[in-house]
Amino acid sequence: MLEIKDLHVSVDGNEILKGINLSVGTGEVHAIMGPNGSGKSTLSYILSGKDGYDVTAGSVTYEGKDLLEMETDERACEGIFLAFQYPVEIPGVNNTYFLKAAVNAKRKYQGLEELDAMGFMKLMKEKMPIVEMKQDLLTRSVNVGFSGGEKKRNEIFQMAVLEPKLALLDETDSGLDIDALRIVANGVNSLRNEERSMVVVTHYQRLLDYIEPDFVHVLSDGKIIKSGDKSLALELEDKGYSWLDKSA
Amino acid sequence: MSQANQELHELAKKEYEHGFVTDIESDTLPPGLDEDTVRAISARKKEPQWMLDWRLEAFAKWQEMTPPKWPYLDLPEIDFQSISYYSAPKKPEDGPKSLDEVDPKLIETYNKLGIPLEEQKLLAGVTEATDVAVDAVFDSVSVKTTYSERLAEDGIIFCSLSEAIHDHPDLIKQYMASVVPVTDNFFAALNCAVFTDGSFVYIPKGVRCPMELSTYFRINAQNTGQFERTLIIAEEGSYVSYLEGCTAPQRDENQLHAAVVELVAMKDAEIKYSTVQNWYPGDETGKGGIYNFVTKRAECRGDNSKVSWTQVETGSAITWKYPSCVLKGDNSTGEFYSVALSSLSQQADTGTKMIHLGKNTSSTIVAKGVSAMKGQNAYRGLVHIGKSADGARNYTQCDSLLLGDTCGAHTFPYMEVKNPTAQVEHEATTSKIGDDQLFYCQQRGISEEDAVSMIVNGFCKEVFKELPMEFAVEAQKLLSVSLEGAVG
Numbered sequence: 168m169l170e171i172k173d174l175h176v177s178v179d180g181n182e183i184l185k186g187i188n189l190s191v192g193t194g195e196v197h198a199i200m201g202p203n204g205s206g207k208s209t210l211s212y213i214l215s216g217k218d219g220y221d222v223t224a225g226s227v228t229y230e231g232k233d234l235l236e237m238e239t240d241e242r243a244c245e246g247i248f249l250a251f252q253y254p255v256e257i258p259g260v261n262n263t264y265f266l267k268a269a270v271n272a273k274r275k276y277q278g279l280e281e282l283d284a285m286g287f288m289k290l291m292k293e294k295m296p297i298v299e300m301k302q303d304l305l306t307r308s309v310n311v312g313f314s315g316g317e318k319k320r321n322e323i324f325q326m327a328v329l330e331p332k333l334a335l336l337d338e339t340d341s342g343l344d345i346d347a348l349r350i351v352a353n354g355v356n357s358l359r360n361e362e363r364s365m366v367v368v369t370h371y372q373r374l375l376d377y378i379e380p381d382f383v384h385v386l387s388d389g390k391i392i393k394s395g396d397k398s399l400a401l402e403l404e405d406k407g408y409s410w411l412d413k414s415a
Numbered sequence: 416m417s418q419a420n421q422e423l424h425e426l427a428k429k430e431y432e433h434g435f436v437t438d439i440e441s442d443t444l445p446p447g448l449d450e451d452t453v454r455a456i457s458a459r460k461k462e463p464q465w466m467l468d469w470r471l472e473a474f475a476k477w478q479e480m481t482p483p484k485w486p487y488l489d490l491p492e493i494d495f496q497s498i499s500y501y502s503a504p505k506k507p508e509d510g511p512k513s514l515d516e517v518d519p520k521l522i523e524t525y526n527k528l529g530i531p532l533e534e535q536k537l538l539a540g541v542t543e544a545t546d547v548a549v550d551a552v553f554d555s556v557s558v559k560t561t562y563s564e565r566l567a568e569d570g571i572i573f574c575s576l577s578e579a580i581h582d583h584p585d586l587i588k589q590y591m592a593s594v595v596p597v598t599d600n601f602f603a604a605l606n607c608a609v610f611t612d613g614s615f616v617y618i619p620k621g622v623r624c625p626m627e628l629s630t631y632f633r634i635n636a637q638n639t640g641q642f643e644r645t646l647i648i649a650e651e652g653s654y655v656s657y658l659e660g661c662t663a664p665q666r667d668e669n670q671l672h673a674a675v676v677e678l679v680a681m682k683d684a685e686i687k688y689s690t691v692q693n694w695y696p697g698d699e700t701g702k703g704g705i706y707n708f709v710t711k712r713a714e715c716r717g718d719n720s721k722v723s724w725t726q727v728e729t730g731s732a733i734t735w736k737y738p739s740c741v742l743k744g745d746n747s748t749g750e751f752y753s754v755a756l757s758s759l760s761q762q763a764d765t766g767t768k769m770i771h772l773g774k775n776t777s778s779t780i781v782a783k784g785v786s787a788m789k790g791q792n793a794y795r796g797l798v799h800i801g802k803s804a805d806g807a808r809n810y811t812q813c814d815s816l817l818l819g820d821t822c823g824a825h826t827f828p829y830m831e832v833k834n835p836t837a838q839v840e841h842e843a844t845t846s847k848i849g850d851d852q853l854f855y856c857q858q859r860g861i862s863e864e865d866a867v868s869m870i871v872n873g874f875c876k877e878v879f880k881e882l883p884m885e886f887a888v889e890a891q892k893l894l895s896v897s898l899e900g901a902v903g
Contacts, residue, residue: 217854240863255851257855257856260870260873269861273860308873
């Protein structure tokens with residue numbers, strides 16, 4: 168599904184990713200762990216197509232296509248979804264309207280007929296229980312005045328509605344209390360299936376208690392310094408990142 | 416000719432008798448402005464002596480006046496002697512022969528707005544469309560006639576100002592320039608001297624106008640020219656909603672527009688005035704485009720009266736316009752909702768004046784300015800609370816949105832409060848469409864252009880919801896089209 172080879176990425180001339188190699192198969196869940204500043208968010212941004220990141224070497228192949236050649240919205244329509252660490256507020260734009268525009272942009276891209284209001288409401292009703300989505304959040308402006316937990320819930324709700332092939336979860340646990348974490352993680356788990364791959368970026372082991380990864384990778388100073396199964400995450404929690412830095 | 420067509424022709428001819436339309440086909444005054452120009456205009460319109468005298472007096476006063484220097488506009492020197500003041504519609508043979516000869520950008524815009532081909536030709540002034548135009552005009556004549564009959568039942572007068580000067584001279588004498596005095600400002604005085612035509616609306620006591628009145632239904636609206644004048648009078652307890660403008664950009668050879676709009680609301684009356692303005696904005700380098708100097712003012716003369724201005728301004732190279740309310744009656748209300756967009760090299764200095772004179776008067780101002788490319792957008796608003804205005808209240812919200820870093824937004828609020836019981840609130844924000852917002856939308860599959868128009872429309876929502884439904888949909892579409900290419 169996703170093949171990253173020797174990826175080097177710079178921001179304003181500073182090299183952030185220094186040769187990433189990562190292969191994500193269909194239906195797999197990969198966790199990327201690492202300390203602050205290790206390049207975790209950069210990795211999710213470069214995959215989703217944010218401006219301001221320069222690829223200086225390497226390649227990224229998504230479903231056999233050169234991902235780096237694709238526009239941001241094209242990548243989204245091809246099934247890449249980023250759950251933002253800091254979801255963005257858009258004043259005056261109704262949350263439902265926004266999501267409908269997104270769904271229909273994707274359907275149009277896929278050559279499907281756009282959903283009308285009735286069809287879309289039906290889809291929403293179907294997906295709302297996944298993250299215990301509250302009705303009033305749907306009628307408010309996108310993320311405006313949402314609490315931290317509501318914003319993250321909204322992200323996973325969008326993911327449920329847009330049904331991506333590859334979901335990138337960027338620090339989805341940050342800013343969540345334990346109840347919100349459980350709801351959001353349950354939502355993510357219910358969206359796991361054999362066709363959907365996920366890359367979960369996180370600081371902490373605690374999210375991985377809920378979302379159990381198939382693989383864990385440790386990112387440090389722009390490189391993956393260790394990969395393993397979920398036991399690696401537990402070991403990290405126990406010994407801290409410095410343990411790997413020394414042994415690396 | 417079929418009988419139906421014959422009827423239409425007769426109908427049209429009948430209409431022409433009242434107006435000046437038959438004359439202008441064949442004549443346009445040479446450029447230049449002196450007393451003879453004013454006399455010539457008045458003569459072409461077969462005006463009564465009192466009207467000519469009024470014009471000449473205005474002209475004499477205008478000659479002593481100078482253009483305002485205070486607007487935040489890079490204003491080119493206007494040579495008033497190089498303009499023709501009787502702008503008859505172009506003779507058919509002067510127009511483009513087919514749509515191929517029309518600026519492709521204009522055609523592109525028409526297509527994006529979904530305007531049918533025949534109507535496009537009409538708007539662009541294409542020669543081969545003349546027949547179509549006539550048909551279309553006939554259509555609107557019949558529409559107008561149907562509506563006129565319905566309106567007449569209620570005693571409503573809705574006609575061109577020229578007709579009103581002939582048919583209702585007493586009302587004109589009583590009300591014209593009673594809100595905007597002849598010498599109010601340079602451009603208003605010029606308008607008084609050389610105005611070509613405009614609309615006249617009179618709503619009798621206690622009548623609620625049964626439909627939105629729109630210039631669209633008026634045959635003469637096709638060519639009201641550069642110096643339009645509108646006068647609306649709402650008698651005690653009446654209501655009227657008036658729509659001005661067209662969302663389609665019209666091909667227009669006239670660079671200078673100086674209109675005057677006067678509204679009078681008596682006791683318990685309400686007037687709602689909505690404008691969508693989309694004249695030619697010029698190109699990216701600032702070449703061409705309309706200079707739009709408008710004086711719009713309403714007087715809430717009676718107690719409990721209300722006037723509401725809503726405007727969406729996306730066109731013109733230069734916009735200078737402050738729709739205002741003079742709140743004389745106790746408990747009267749003034750509202751101003753505005754979206755002003757400056758893209759390309761457009762400049763706008765626009766806002767409102769709320770003059771509180773009566774007790775417990777209240778006013779609301781919501782002004783949204785959007786700047787893109789090299790556009791400069793200034794909000795200028797005055798809130799004046801007079802000594803006698805006990806308990807007056809004003810709420811002002813003034814928001815600016817910037818796209819990119821080559822445009823500008825400026826705010827000039829003025830407040831004069833002479834009564835200690837007044838409450839005046841002012842809120843202002845300036846924001847930029849963030850790269851983060853665009854990225855967020857695009858990451859959800861929404862294209863950059865759609866994302867920009869979504870964000871801008873969200874920003875303008877509070878104003879759009881004040882527009883009549885159909886107008887609001889068109890205004891949103893228009894804003895999107897006007898912003899295309901503004902980002903990226």
